[in-house]
Amino acid sequence: NAGVTQTPKFRVLKTGQSMTLLCAQDMNHEYMYWYRQDPGMGLRLIHYSVGEGTTAKGEVPDGYNVSRLKKQNFLLGLESAAPSQTSVYFCAGGGTGELFFGEGSRLTVL
Amino acid sequence: GESVGLHLPTLSVQEGDNSIINCAYSNSASDYFIWYKQESGKGPQFIIDIRSNMDKRQGQRVTVLLNKTVKHLSLQIAATQPGDSAVYFCVAPGGGNKLTFGTGTQLKVEL
Numbered sequence: 069n070a071g072v073t074q075t076p077k078f079r080v081l082k083t084g085q086s087m088t089l090l091c092a093q094d095m096n097h098e099y100m101y102w103y104r105q106d107p108g109m110g111l112r113l114i115h116y117s118v119g120e121g122t123t124a125k126g127e128v129p130d131g132y133n134v135s136r137l138k139k140q141n142f143l144l145g146l147e148s149a150a151p152s153q154t155s156v157y158f159c160a161g162g163g164t165g166e167l168f169f170g171e172g173s174r175l176t177v178l
Numbered sequence: 179g180e181s182v183g184l185h186l187p188t189l190s191v192q193e194g195d196n197s198i199i200n201c202a203y204s205n206s207a208s209d210y211f212i213w214y215k216q217e218s219g220k221g222p223q224f225i226i227d228i229r230s231n232m233d234k235r236q237g238q239r240v241t242v243l244l245n246k247t248v249k250h251l252s253l254q255i256a257a258t259q260p261g262d263s264a265v266y267f268c269v270a271p272g273g274g275n276k277l278t279f280g281t282g283t284q285l286k287v288e289l
Contacts, residue, residue: 099275110267111222111279118275127278158221164275165210169221 071095074159074170081149081177089144089173091159099162100142101126102134104155105172111158117142149177190286197255199283201268204249208270213242213253216265216282225253225266255285263287 072093081087091100101116103126113126117136131153133145142161146153154177160167191197203211210229214222228235228242228251235242241254251268265282272278 101277103279108281110265110281113276113278116276124274124276126276160221164271165212165227166224167214167222167277169223172219172221 072159072161072168072170074157074173076173077171078174079176081146081175083150083177085149086145086147087149087175088146089157089159089175091142091144091161091170093140093142093161093168095161095168096139097161097163097168098139099164099167100136101160101162101167102132102142102144103158103160104128104153105158106155114144114157146175149175151177153177187281188284188286190288191258192288193258193260195258197253197258197262197285199253199255199266199268199285201251201253201280201283202249203251203268203270205270205272206246206249208272210271211242211244211251212269212271213240213251214267214269214279215262216267218264222267222279258285258287260287260289 075090102114103111105111112128114132115134117123120139123134135143157173159170212227213225215225216222226237239256243252265284267279267282
């Protein structure tokens with residue numbers, strides 16, 4: 069039982085490259101979330117999902133896309149990375165109430 | 179909206195003292211409120227939650243107080259320890275279980 073697992077944990081990209089962050093959970097959570105965290109900015113919600121096949125926009129969705137084809141996986145995609153997307157990304161899963169977070173993925177866009 | 183804000187971005191306390199972290203919220207429709215703790219280099223961890231029909235809830239060394247009249251939430255930590263040093267977030271769920279965290283409060287425990 070690994071909980072919530074994010075891959076990769078570190079990645080360096082060049083401006084314009086694309087990539088996908090994977091969040092996998094083995095706790096049968098209905099809800100899954102992607103946040104980004106920048107210094108002094110707290111956690112900002114990018115996109116979230118309330119069930120398999122559903123996604124919704126959060127506070128800062130521009131430049132990102134997500135998919136939840138399977139209940140256990142929530143993918144965050146960057147189609148054309150920009151330096152402003154340099155951040156630490158956290159995925160979380162849960163029901164109503166407690167969220168379980170992954171360890172974070174540090175992304176640097178040069 | 180369900181924005182949350184914090185009165186103090188940084189709180190410094192002496193080890194052994196009690197800590198009080200405050201939070202203002204705007205979403206009157208939230209059914210519950212949650213406090214999270216984030217240690218350096220880690221993801222946030224759930225501390226305690228409180229239903230909107232409650233005024234107070236106690237956990238192990240922590241107490242959460244809810245004042246719906248003024249839309250204010252507080253987290254009290256008794257006998258603060260060095261391990262309590264972290265950033266604390268309050269969360270007021272919005273519609274559709276949209277969970278936004280805000281900036282957080284940095285708690286620093288001085289020895």
